Amino acid sequence: MKKKVTLKQIARELDVSVSTVSRALADSKEIGENTRRRIQAYAKFLNYKPNNIALSLKNKKTKTIGVLIPEIVHHFFSTVIRGIEIVANERGYNVIVGLSNESFSKEVLNMEMLANGSIDGFVLSISKETLLKQDYHHFNETINQGIPIVMFDRVVNEVECDKVIVDDFKGSVKAVKKLIANGCKHIGLITTMDYVSVGRLRTQGYLRALEESQMYAAPNLILKLDDMVSLEENLDVLENEIEQLFKKNPKIDGVFAVNELYAVTAMKVAKKLGLAIPDDLQVIGFTDGVLSKHASPSLTIVSQHGQKIGEKAADLLIDRLEMDEDDGDANISDNTREQAFETCVIETEIIERESTK
Amino acid sequence: MKKKVTLKQIARELDVSVSTVSRALADSKEIGENTRRRIQAYAKFLNYKPNNIALSLKNKKTKTIGVLIPEIVHHFFSTVIRGIEIVANERGYNVIVGLSNESFSKEVLNMEMLANGSIDGFVLSISKETLLKQDYHHFNETINQGIPIVMFDRVVNEVECDKVIVDDFKGSVKAVKKLIANGCKHIGLITTMDYVSVGRLRTQGYLRALEESQMYAAPNLILKLDDMVSLEENLDVLENEIEQLFKKNPKIDGVFAVNELYAVTAMKVAKKLGLAIPDDLQVIGFTDGVLSKHASPSLTIVSQHGQKIGEKAADLLIDRLEMDEDDGDANISDNTREQAFETCVIETEIIERESTK
DNA sequence: ATATCGTTCGGAAACGTTTGCGTTAAAAAT
DNA sequence: ATTTTTAACGCAAACGTTTCCGAACGATAT
Numbered sequence: 141m142k143k144k145v146t147l148k149q150i151a152r153e154l155d156v157s158v159s160t161v162s163r164a165l166a167d168s169k170e171i172g173e174n175t176r177r178r179i180q181a182y183a184k185f186l187n188y189k190p191n192n193i194a195l196s197l198k199n200k201k202t203k204t205i206g207v208l209i210p211e212i213v214h215h216f217f218s219t220v221i222r223g224i225e226i227v228a229n230e231r232g233y234n235v236i237v238g239l240s241n242e243s244f245s246k247e248v249l250n251m252e253m254l255a256n257g258s259i260d261g262f263v264l265s266i267s268k269e270t271l272l273k274q275d276y277h278h279f280n281e282t283i284n285q286g287i288p289i290v291m292f293d294r295v296v297n298e299v300e301c302d303k304v305i306v307d308d309f310k311g312s313v314k315a316v317k318k319l320i321a322n323g324c325k326h327i328g329l330i331t332t333m334d335y336v337s338v339g340r341l342r343t344q345g346y347l348r349a350l351e352e353s354q355m356y357a358a359p360n361l362i363l364k365l366d367d368m369v370s371l372e373e374n375l376d377v378l379e380n381e382i383e384q385l386f387k388k389n390p391k392i393d394g395v396f397a398v399n400e401l402y403a404v405t406a407m408k409v410a411k412k413l414g415l416a417i418p419d420d421l422q423v424i425g426f427t428d429g430v431l432s433k434h435a436s437p438s439l440t441i442v443s444q445h446g447q448k449i450g451e452k453a454a455d456l457l458i459d460r461l462e463m464d465e466d467d468g469d470a471n472i473s474d475n476t477r478e479q480a481f482e483t484c485v486i487e488t489e490i491i492e493r494e495s496t497k
Numbered sequence: 498m499k500k501k502v503t504l505k506q507i508a509r510e511l512d513v514s515v516s517t518v519s520r521a522l523a524d525s526k527e528i529g530e531n532t533r534r535r536i537q538a539y540a541k542f543l544n545y546k547p548n549n550i551a552l553s554l555k556n557k558k559t560k561t562i563g564v565l566i567p568e569i570v571h572h573f574f575s576t577v578i579r580g581i582e583i584v585a586n587e588r589g590y591n592v593i594v595g596l597s598n599e600s601f602s603k604e605v606l607n608m609e610m611l612a613n614g615s616i617d618g619f620v621l622s623i624s625k626e627t628l629l630k631q632d633y634h635h636f637n638e639t640i641n642q643g644i645p646i647v648m649f650d651r652v653v654n655e656v657e658c659d660k661v662i663v664d665d666f667k668g669s670v671k672a673v674k675k676l677i678a679n680g681c682k683h684i685g686l687i688t689t690m691d692y693v694s695v696g697r698l699r700t701q702g703y704l705r706a707l708e709e710s711q712m713y714a715a716p717n718l719i720l721k722l723d724d725m726v727s728l729e730e731n732l733d734v735l736e737n738e739i740e741q742l743f744k745k746n747p748k749i750d751g752v753f754a755v756n757e758l759y760a761v762t763a764m765k766v767a768k769k770l771g772l773a774i775p776d777d778l779q780v781i782g783f784t785d786g787v788l789s790k791h792a793s794p795s796l797t798i799v800s801q802h803g804q805k806i807g808e809k810a811a812d813l814l815i816d817r818l819e820m821d822e823d824d825g826d827a828n829i830s831d832n833t834r835e836q837a838f839e840t841c842v843i844e845t846e847i848i849e850r851e852s853t854k
Numbered sequence: 855a856t857a858t859c860g861t862t863c864g865g866a867a868a869c870g871t872t873t874g875c876g877t878t879a880a881a882a883a884t
Numbered sequence: 885a886t887t888t889t890t891a892a893c894g895c896a897a898a899c900g901t902t903t904c905c906g907a908a909c910g911a912t913a914t
Binding site: 503556 | 869870871872873
Binding site: 147 | 899
């Protein structure tokens with residue numbers, strides 16, 4: 141078992157000092173041609189690689205970014221991670237992930253864990269429990285320690301930081317207007333409780349679209365589901381609720397659902413009730429996962445481009461991290477170096493498939 | 498912006514030495530009652546948390562494990578990560594993920610990146626390109642550096658380490674036998690090229706089941722798809738291939754597919770060709786993802802319990818890491834401390850749904 | 855011949871910890 | 885009264901780097 145080779149070891153065996161080795165490997169002109177070459181050759185021979193931990197300690201930066209998400213077994217979040225990973229890798233950063241599992245305390249613990257030197261900054265999406273409690277102290281404390289945060293998807297005004305969101309509102313308006321343009325007269329909405337910002341915004345988009353088309357949003361047509369229902373376990377509860385929606389609204393001819401599961405379940409229930417898709421009923425969902433693509437009929441969706449979100453979030457974070465770098469010797473500094481926080485909106489896009497005409 | 502508080506700072510402000518602070522916080526009895534309490538109180542007041550990087554450097558262990566997978570936007574892999582995360586968290590470890598994207602060079606680079614001090618050990622699944630090239634030097638070198646590896650799912654005999662796999666062979670036999678028991682006489686197989694071990698094993702399972710039931714495995718009934726086809730992009734190619742399979746075998750009445758996508762696509766094509774499921778054709782897939790649960794009809798599958806795989810892999814790795822700990826002062830040592838490598842098989846389970854009788 | 859300078863390198867500090875060992879003073883033993 | 889013990893703490897090394905500062909030495913300038 142070959143132990144890791146260190147500067148000290150090279151120095152000893154080549155009978156020079158550690159600093160000389162360090163400089164030689166950095167190609168410093170302070171070191172003579174011959175010694176420099178000799179050291180470099182030997183180092184390459186031993187396959188020397190500097191110890192990241194030591195570098196981190198010295199430089200006070202770890203070149204790794206912490207990603208904190210509520211759940212990883214979820215198509216949207218994994219595409220975001222992929223995006224983050226891609227640009228992180230490109231720019232020389234590592235990614236360490238923490239799962240909050242939608243729990244407030246796990247979110248806090250994970251943050252504290254990572255904030256003690258392990259990472260340079262966070263990319264995160266807030267857990268549902270945190271949104272419910274509206275307790276954001278851990279975010280603000282982290283930021284106050286000088287660790288920047290970029291939030292995506294589930295964001296909150298109470299924390300000042302860079303944010304990356306999708307145009308939930310606009311996307312929903314577009315979707316519902318498409319249903320209207322396609323001839324739908326009675327459009328149902330299947331959504332979540334309002335405390336999840338994205339659910340609320342998508343609901344508002346639905347309302348706005350109807351309003352702008354001089355259509356009445358019958359309360360009967362709106363199904364608000366609480367979280368217990370979206371759990372995979374009680375799929376039957378979900379189906380039941382949706383069935384009630386259809387039965388209460390026999391004239392329903394369009395459905396807008398705020399996520400994929402609701403949408404495909406709606407199609408399933410509709411088919412059971414003898415409704416033909418898209419002839420009797422057209423369906424559009426929000427998100428893009430695997431379900432929508434492979435359902436039959438395949439589902440028309442509002443795509444949110446998770447990967448692009450991840451890429452943008454990582455870019456924002458790293459930009460800020462590397463801006464802070466040349467902050468110490470801010471001599472030319474216009475006195476406010478702090479770059480203003482940015483909220484970046486990733487455009488959604490409707491992908492038409494078989495569930496609409 | 499409050500800078501991170503350090504031992505030195507506490508020491509200065511309390512007019513004691515750094516070592517005294519360190520010991521006081523560690524509750525050492527070497528430090529007097531009063532100073533100890535005074536220091537502890539002040540530390541708590543300042544919300545002192547030790548710097549992980551400094552600890553890592555000192556202890557030569559980072560308490561983080563590296564996870565290297567081919568792809569993250571994949572239900573199976575994300576469930577595995579979830580499993581890893583759960584036990585890692587429980588046992589005080591962090592998880593840093595790297596994506597090889599099925600590429601050999603990215604796999605190597607990622608490993609080298611992380612192996613330089615960032616992690617204590619790896620949990621990984623081999624990329625397809627690596628399997629093709631059969632170049633495993635990076636794994637062996639890493640192990641040789643004293644960094645243990647646990648492989649899961651896609652493993653390889655050429656590397657000696659702990660492994661966690663599913664009983665691909667046995668699971669496939671079970672699945673195909675179930676089709677036979679359900680009355681299928683002509684069972685098709687949709688599988689991948691042989692160099693991916695899991696594909697090969699599942700194919701062998703199919704063959705064995707037929708053999709044991711004195712059935713002939715007609716070459717016509719076996720569809721081996723290369724990887725280009727499994728890409729989401731050319732879904733139509735996949736559908737076309739499967740359609741040919743059905744047309745060449747009009748008497749086909751059962752299908753065993755080695756992954757979810759193949760299985761649901763088979764159902765889709767079958768429905769298009771006018772076959773009723775499960776009456777005319779029964780289908781079983783390997784894996785468990787979201788598709789199978791929500792397809793219509795829902796898909797009977799061989800579930801591989803990704804989360805359990807992740808949990809076991811993480812446990813094996815951490816066990817080995819913490820075994821190595823008390824290895825230095827191995828005084829009572831029966832001369833071979835090295836624990837033998839373990840290959841752990843996670844049992845599969847057939848989950849019956851609507852695609853079988 | 856002396857002063858100045860540039861080249862080439864080593865020593866040491868620093869990053870934040872932990873820990874073996876030494877030191878001091880007071881308490882206990884002789 | 886002198887020695888030994890013990891309690892309570894500080895010093896310094898170590899982990900692996902980078903980098904500031906200074907040292908040595910030969911070469912050039914005066």
